[in-house]
Amino acid sequence: MTTSRMTDDERWAFAADRVYLKDIRITQIAGTSNRYVASSGSCPQRVYLVTGMRDCTCAAGIGGDKVCLHRAAVGLKLGLIDETPFPEVAA
Numbered sequence: 179m180t181t182s183r184m185t186d187d188e189r190w191a192f193a194a195d196r197v198y199l200k201d202i203r204i205t206q207i208a209g210t211s212n213r214y215v216a217s218s219g220s221c222p223q224r225v226y227l228v229t230g231m232r233d234c235t236c237a238a239g240i241g242g243d244k245v246c247l248h249r250a251a252v253g254l255k256l257g258l259i260d261e262t263p264f265p266e267v268a269a
């Protein structure tokens with residue numbers, strides 16, 4: 179499935195769905211209000227620094243993509259993304 183034709187809202191919903199599939203865990207950094215460490219879905223030894231839903235140090239974030247799993251995880255935690263499941267193709 180390509181994500182290029184999806185709207186931003188759809189991309190966030192799609193990413194939020196994958197937060198659970200990939201078991202992305204986020205931990206707030208003490209002393210900050212919006213900085214989190216997010217685990218990598220692909221590399222257990224790696225974590226990313228996420229600032230709100232704005233910045234992430236993963237490849238997508240560095241590359242300028244505004245949507246990634248880590249920021250979606252933060253968005254879910256903060257209640258900024260609906261947890262409604264992304265509509266799956268009927269099995």
Ligand SMILES: [Zn+2]
Nearest residue numbers: 234236246248
């Ligand atoms: Zn990211």
